[in-house]
Amino acid sequence: MSDDRLIFALDVPNALDGLQLAGTLGDAVSFYKIGLGMLTGGGLALANELKSEHGKRIFLDMKLFDIGNTIEAAVRGLAQFDLDFLTVHGDPNVVRAAQEGKGGSDMKILAVTILTSLDREDLDAALIKQGSVQDLVLERAARALEASADGVIASPQEARLIRALPEAEGKLIVTPGVRPAGTDQGDQKRTATPAQAIADGADHVVVGRPIRHAKDPRAAAQAIIAELNSPQARRANRG
Numbered sequence: 456m457s458d459d460r461l462i463f464a465l466d467v468p469n470a471l472d473g474l475q476l477a478g479t480l481g482d483a484v485s486f487y488k489i490g491l492g493m494l495t496g497g498g499l500a501l502a503n504e505l506k507s508e509h510g511k512r513i514f515l516d517m518k519l520f521d522i523g524n525t526i527e528a529a530v531r532g533l534a535q536f537d538l539d540f541l542t543v544h545g546d547p548n549v550v551r552a553a554q555e556g557k558g559g560s561d562m563k564i565l566a567v568t569i570l571t572s573l574d575r576e577d578l579d580a581a582l583i584k585q586g587s588v589q590d591l592v593l594e595r596a597a598r599a600l601e602a603s604a605d606g607v608i609a610s611p612q613e614a615r616l617i618r619a620l621p622e623a624e625g626k627l628i629v630t631p632g633v634r635p636a637g638t639d640q641g642d643q644k645r646t647a648t649p650a651q652a653i654a655d656g657a658d659h660v661v662v663g664r665p666i667r668h669a670k671d672p673r674a675a676a677q678a679i680i681a682e683l684n685s686p687q688a689r690r691a692n693r694g
Contacts, residue, residue: 456482456483456680457482457483457484457485457486457680458485458680458683458684459485459486459512459659460653460658460659460660460683461484461486461649461659461660461662461676461679461680461683462486462487462488462514462629462659462660462661462662463480463484463486463487463488463661463662463663463666463667463676464488464490464516464631464661464662464663464664464667465477465487465488465489465490465493465501465663466490466492466493466663466664466667467493467496467667468492468493468496469493469496469497470493470496470497470498470500470501470504471497473489473493473497473501473505474501474504474505476667476672477505477509477511479672479673480666480672480673480676481673483673483676483677483680484511484666484676485510485511485512486511486512486513486514486539486659487502487505487511487512487513487514488514488515488516488661488663489501489502489513489514489515489516490516490517491516491517491518494517498515499515499536502515502536502538503536503537506536506537506538507537512539513536513537513538513539513540514538514539514540514541514542514629514661515533515536515538515540515541515542516542517533517541517542517543518542518543518544518567519541519542519543519544519549519553520543520544520546520549521549523548523549523551523552524552526543526549526552526553526556527552527553527555527556528556529556530543530552530553530555530556530557530564531556531557531558533562534556534557534558534560534562537562538562539561539562539563540562540563540565540606540627540629541553541557541562541563541564541565542565542566542567542608543564543565543566543567544566544567545566545567545568545595545596545598545599545604545607546599547598547599547601547602548602549566550564550566550599550602550603550604551602551603554603554604563605563606563627564603564604564605564606565604565605565606565607565608565627565629566595566596566599566600566602566604566606566607566608567607567608568591568592568595568596568599568607568608568609568613569588569591569592569595569609569610571609571610571631571632572632573588574588575587575588578591589612589613589616592609592610592613592617593613593616593617593620595607596609596613596617596620596622596623597620597622600620600622600623600626601622604626605626605627606626606627606628606629606658607623607626607627607628607629608629608630608631609628609629609630610630610631610632610647611630611632611633611647611651611652611655611657611660612632612647614628614630614647614652614655614656614657615655615656617656618655618656619656627658627659628656628657628658628659629657629658629659629660629661630647630652630657630659630660630661631660631661632647632661633647633648633649633652633660633661633662634647634648634662634665635648635649635662635665635675635678635679635682648682649662649679649682649683649688650682650683650685650687650688651687651688653683653688653690654687654688654689654690655690656690660679660683662676662679665679666679
């Protein structure tokens with residue numbers, strides 16, 4: 456049984472590999488993330504096939520960033536693919552342009568706050584203003600939501616604080632950087648377990664390598680789903 460709170464990051468080289476892995480996972484996974492790395496490997500065609508022929512939900516993780524007219528045009532084109540989620544950078548002008556571009560589509564525009572692979576040293580190298588990563592994530596999340604984003608992308612370590620923002624009421628929080636206990640963090644620097652992310656307010660967790668590199672990917676996905684439905688994943692305000 457699948458649970459669409461789990462989004463599997465289908466980070467493979469091409470659409471054929473993606474279809475093969477989706478077949479291995481079968482009904483254990485209902486929601487797939489297709490990122491920039493697969494764009495030249497048939498990513499949009501794969502998204503369309505998984506959606507239209509296999510009934511899967513699709514999160515297209517493009518992290519779009521450009522001038523308003525270009526963002527609006529790009530999102531208008533992508534809205535034709537019946538996607539569920541699309542990411543853009545969390546700058547308010549980018550978010551507003553993306554919302555204009557999606558028109559009457561049901562596609563959710565998710566704003567990237569600060570990538571989960573970055574820490575304060577990385578932000579310094581990029582000349583990002585001073586302040587803790589956590590404070591900057593919260594500020595970017597609030598501004599993006601005020602600008603009409605349907606939700607935000609943030610690390611699970613910030614989920615609880617974002618959920619408490621007035622601007623976050625009724626909005627989605629999607630958390631990459633999620634790692635089951637005992638698995639390698641890889642290049643992620645701000646991580647948490649699936650249960651902790653959900654308990655802290657995330658609506659969806661994005662998991663890639665811990666499933667993809669497992670000896671039995673289907674069993675790994677099922678184990679994460681079991682964790683999402685465990686008492687440890689229950690939010691305090693749900694009683």
